[in-house]
Amino acid sequence: MSSDTGLVVQDLSFSWGAGKLALDRCSLQVPAGELWMLLGANGSGKSTLLRLIAKLIPLQEGIIIAPQPVGFVFQNPDHQLVMPTAGADVAFGLVAENLTLAQTHTRVRSALDAVGLGGLERRPVYALSGGQKQRLAVAGMVARQCQVLLLDEPTALLDPESQTALLELVRQLVRQQGVAALWVTHRLGELEYCDGAVLLQGGKVAAQGDPEKLVGLLKV
Ligand SMILES: Nc1ncnc2c1ncn2[C@@H]1O[C@H](COP(=O)(O)OP(=O)(O)OP(=O)(O)O)[C@@H](O)[C@H]1O
Ligand SMILES: [Mg+2]
Numbered sequence: 001m002s003s004d005t006g007l008v009v010q011d012l013s014f015s016w017g018a019g020k021l022a023l024d025r026c027s028l029q030v031p032a033g034e035l036w037m038l039l040g041a042n043g044s045g046k047s048t049l050l051r052l053i054a055k056l057i058p059l060q061e062g063i064i065i066a067p068q069p070v071g072f073v074f075q076n077p078d079h080q081l082v083m084p085t086a087g088a089d090v091a092f093g094l095v096a097e098n099l100t101l102a103q104t105h106t107r108v109r110s111a112l113d114a115v116g117l118g119g120l121e122r123r124p125v126y127a128l129s130g131g132q133k134q135r136l137a138v139a140g141m142v143a144r145q146c147q148v149l150l151l152d153e154p155t156a157l158l159d160p161e162s163q164t165a166l167l168e169l170v171r172q173l174v175r176q177q178g179v180a181a182l183w184v185t186h187r188l189g190e191l192e193y194c195d196g197a198v199l200l201q202g203g204k205v206a207a208q209g210d211p212e213k214l215v216g217l218l219k220v
Contacts, residue, residue, distance in 0.1 A: 005065060008065040014048055026205050034196065035171050036182050044201055049200070053070060055070070080140075086117060090140050109121070115136070117132060142173065192211075
């Protein structure tokens, strides 16, 4: 299920209207099996970039090569968990795949196991903690066998323990399944978990590569 190239973005530009560019000729690459972080001030274009990669908004200019399917994890899991129980929510993401009931059950169970929610199929979503909800959102991506994972400030609402658990979970999935993951954060401590980082400034890629060098740039 791994793809050799991972995620490739070339010369991507986008305007929400009125001429001003939200993204200005951005290029970056996240190899399969790597977790990269996307940094930048509020309004620098991070969410716009993720939305374009996920095809939530139409491409205007540039090239995106993203092995499918692409999964998106939002800051607030309540914005993406739509079914009443954990198992039903993961199964809901599989409806387009024409699986038998038994195949669906197997996929749901192994996805929940993979994120540490094994045995919680029947647990109501409202009865999960914030950290568990975020892991359930990731389980949906695991079940769909996503090749690219986009995470937009996924730890913003989590306590430090759940934050670390989610970072470790995603890093492990990325390594084991050859997924290319792009993770938006404002928390520099999270960079310790990544293989590379990209810094956006005013819609342009200001720097990319070694996370330690980027932290150095931000602290100057
Ligand atoms: N739906 C929209 N309609 C019009 N303009 C938008 C829309 N979404 C974002 N923008 C504009 O595009 C620019 C980039 O916004 P974006 O949300 O991508 O930034 P961001 O880096 O994700 O910021 P934050 O850290 O606050 O989440 C901003 O100037 C913003 O106002
Ligand atoms: Mg954003």
